[in-house]
Amino acid sequence: MAKLQPVRGTHDIMGDQARTFQFIQGVFQDIATRFGHQEISTPIFEFTEVFSRTLGETSDVVSKEMYSFEDRGGESLTLRPEYTAGIVRAFISNGLQQSLPCKFFGSGPMFRYERPQKGRMRQFHQLDVEILGVAEPQADIEVLALAATLLSELGLMDDVTLEINSLGDTESRLANRDALVTYFTAHKSSLGEDSLARLKKNPMRILDSKDEGDRALVADAPRISDYYNQASKAFFDEVLAGLDALNIKYVINERLVRGLDYYSHTAFEFITSKLGAQGTVLAGGRYDGLMEIMGGPPTAGIGWAAGIERLAELVSPDLVPGEPRPIAIVPVGSDCQEQALKIAQQLRTAGHAAHMSYRGNMAKRMKRANKADAIAAVIIGEDELARAVVTIKNFDDGSQTEVSLDQLMNHLSHYR
Ligand code: ATP
Ligand code: MG
Numbered sequence: 001m002a003k004l005q006p007v008r009g010t011h012d013i014m015g016d017q018a019r020t021f022q023f024i025q026g027v028f029q030d031i032a033t034r035f036g037h038q039e040i041s042t043p044i045f046e047f048t049e050v051f052s053r054t055l056g057e058t059s060d061v062v063s064k065e066m067y068s069f070e071d072r073g074g075e076s077l078t079l080r081p082e083y084t085a086g087i088v089r090a091f092i093s094n095g096l097q098q099s100l101p102c103k104f105f106g107s108g109p110m111f112r113y114e115r116p117q118k119g120r121m122r123q124f125h126q127l128d129v130e131i132l133g134v135a136e137p138q139a140d141i142e143v144l145a146l147a148a149t150l151l152s153e154l155g156l157m158d159d160v161t162l163e164i165n166s167l168g169d170t171e172s173r174l175a176n177r178d179a180l181v182t183y184f185t186a187h188k189s190s191l192g193e194d195s196l197a198r199l200k201k202n203p204m205r206i207l208d209s210k211d212e213g214d215r216a217l218v219a220d221a222p223r224i225s226d227y228y229n230q231a232s233k234a235f236f237d238e239v240l241a242g243l244d245a246l247n248i249k250y251v252i253n254e255r256l257v258r259g260l261d262y263y264s265h266t267a268f269e270f271i272t273s274k275l276g277a278q279g280t281v282l283a284g285g286r287y288d289g290l291m292e293i294m295g296g297p298p299t300a301g302i303g304w305a306a307g308i309e310r311l312a313e314l315v316s317p318d319l320v321p322g323e324p325r326p327i328a329i330v331p332v333g334s335d336c337q338e339q340a341l342k343i344a345q346q347l348r349t350a351g352h353a354a355h356m357s358y359r360g361n362m363a364k365r366m367k368r369a370n371k372a373d374a375i376a377a378v379i380i381g382e383d384e385l386a387r388a389v390v391t392i393k394n395f396d397d398g399s400q401t402e403v404s405l406d407q408l409m410n411h412l413s414h415y416r
Contacts, residue, residue, distance in 0.1 A: 009114065009122025016320070020312045021125070023320045025107050027153050028127045032105035035146045037129060040104045042086035048076040054085040054294055056260045058201045065112040067122075079111035083128035084287070084303055085294075091132055092296040100133030100299070107308070119278030119310050127311075129284075130303035132291070137235050139302050140266045140286060141242030147282055147304055148248045151270060156314050160281060163253040164268040166239070167204075168224065168232035170289075173264065177203055179222035187217050204257045224254055235265055262289030266302065275310055282306035326353040327415060328369030328377040332362055336380040343378055343390070343408065350409060352416060370395060375415050378408070 006012060013021060029039070048068050055062045067079040080086055083106055096102055107127045114120050129146055131139045144162070151157050167173050180203045184191060191199065192211035199206065207218055228236070243250055250268075258267050267285035275281070284304025291299040327347055331340035340356065347354040355372055357365040362379075369377045379391040388405045392412070403411045 007122065009116035009120075011121065011123070016317065017312060019323075020315055020317075020320050021308055024154065024308055024311050024315065025127070028107060028150055029105070031146060031149050031153065032129060035103070035142065035149075037103040037105040037131075037146075040087060040090060040106050041108065042080070042083070042090050042106065044109065045077045045079050046086055046089060048078040050085050050089045050294075051078050051081060054088065054262075054290060055081070059260065061112060065114055067111045067113055081110055081112045083110070083126060083305060084130060084290070084301075087128070087130050087303075088132070088290055088294050088296065088301065091291070091299070092294060096132075097297050097299065101139075102130075102132040104128075104130045104132070117278070119275055119307070119313070121309065125308035126305045127308060128303065128305045130301060132301050133299050134302070135288065135300035137238040137242065137266075139300070140239045141246070143284065143302055143304055144239075144243060144248060144268065145246055147270060147284075147306070148246070150306075151282070154311060154315050155319050156272075156281075156311070159274055159314055160270045160272045162243075162248065162250040162268060162270050163256050164240075164243075164250045164266065165224070165253055165256040166228070166232065166236035166265050167258060167263055167267055167285075168228045169235075169264050170261075172224075172228050172232040173204075173261075176222065176224045176227040179227065180204065180206070183221050184217070190217055202260075207255045207257050218255065224257075232265070239266055258285055262287050262293055264288050268304070270306075272314065275313055278310065280307075281310045281314070324353045325373050325375040326355040327412060328355050328357055328365075328372065328374040330357045330362070330365045330369065330377050330379045332379065332381040335382050336385055339385055340378075340380050343380065346409060347412065350413070352412065366393070376412070378412075 051066060052062050057063065061081045066081055068076060071077050087104055087106070091102060105128065108125060109123050110126050111123055113122060116122060129143055131143060151160055168176065181199065184199050184203060184206055188196070190213055192209065192214050195206045195209050195211060195214050206214060207221065209215065209218065256267050256269060263285055265286040269280050270282040271279045272281055273279060282304055284302070286302040288300045290301055291297065329340050329344045331337055344354045344356050355369070355374065357369060360368070366377060374395055376395060377393045379393060384390055389402050390405065390408060392401045392403050
């Protein structure tokens with residue numbers, strides 16, 4: 001029966017986890033809306049080119065992790081591994097350059113062919129925020145403030161650290177890149193295999209190498225901050241001043257980099273030590289060159305994505321609202337079914353949660369109602385029906401009250 005297992009790295013989301021996801025998404029939507037972002041849902045799949053162009057052929061996602069397939073029409077399609085590329089594609093497809101700035105948020109499933117482990121799945125879920133068309137550092141500050149507000153309303157501010165860096169503008173980054181190539185080429189023989197490959201394609205990424213040997217080399221590598229030009233330094237200072245003004249704590253991490261050329265200025269991550277190896281809960285940065293790579297008009301961009309599974313691991317169950325306590329509808333005898341149905345429908349229409357009791361004798365039904373944490377039961381018996389009354393049992397104080405059908409809704413309104 002192996003076929004009845006879910007695909008490796010995918011999960012069914014239900015029960016407490018489903019409630020936690022819903023809570024996180026609800027808080028996120030609420031905050032993103034307060035920050036002036038509009039919801040966008042892009043398709044789950046796009047032409048493969050949308051991702052291969054924007055994420056870069058050398059990135060881990062494109063080179064190893066994409067779920068790509070040919071559809072029946074022979075098109076190469078890919079299940080989205082992230083949100084940004086689809087949103088930038090949507091911006092171009094819908095000709096939104098007249099409506100800048102565009103502030104978007106979205107959430108939903110993402111797909112990456114990764115080695116499944118704790119905090120790393122093949123289908124996972126992200127919250128995503130993007131601002132298009134704002135080249136000023138105010139956008140960097142705002143998306144970071146949105147992230148901090150979210151983490152704080154999820155009760156996670158004490159669990160996470162904001163690490164931030166600036167890659168500088170194109171000029172600064174290229175100067176740093178040349179220095180890095182010179183430095184690492186001189187120490188080529190001590191570089192790990194992955195880093196050797198990166199030296200040609202993506203030298204900046206050597207700085208976040210996990211290889212022990214590389215780390216020693218990285219410690220003495222040219223520092224990116226030494227290559228900031230005036231404008232880059234001023235930009236970064238303004239972002240940090242904004243964070244200070246909002247009392248958002250951060251640590252500058254000069255090894256926090258992004259490999260691709262369209263990234264510039266701010267890069268950041270909120271990390272935690274509470275999730276083991278997969279400690280990044282939220283990551284983002286500025287990608288001013290991305291729109292042009294996709295064939296759109298030059299348009300600044302900045303955004304972030306957070307893994308919902310990783311957030312859900314951290315969120316305290318006490319914060320997640322439980323389900324409302326239901327009113328149990330307990331018909332006794334088959335002649336009472338129809339009245340039970342009607343009462344359940346009336347209650348649900350009036351906004352109550354009503355749980356229908358389907359089978360068993362009275363004692364069994366009451367036991368089940370209690371187990372479902374019902375606040376009360378409406379007991380509908382044949383004799384009572386003949387007199388147009390029902391019995392309400394209050395599970396909290398054990399009292400039983402006979403109530404006429406006319407007064408039923410009025411009486412039960414006290415239970416909301
Ligand atoms: P990592 O270094 O963990 O592989 P990444 O750089 O690939 O992360 P991003 O593309 O920046 O991650 O995605 C943003 C966030 O989405 C991550 O910080 C993480 O919370 C979440 N995430 C990424 N990949 C996965 C995955 N396979 N399973 C669960 N969550 C993920
Ligand atoms: Mg990854």
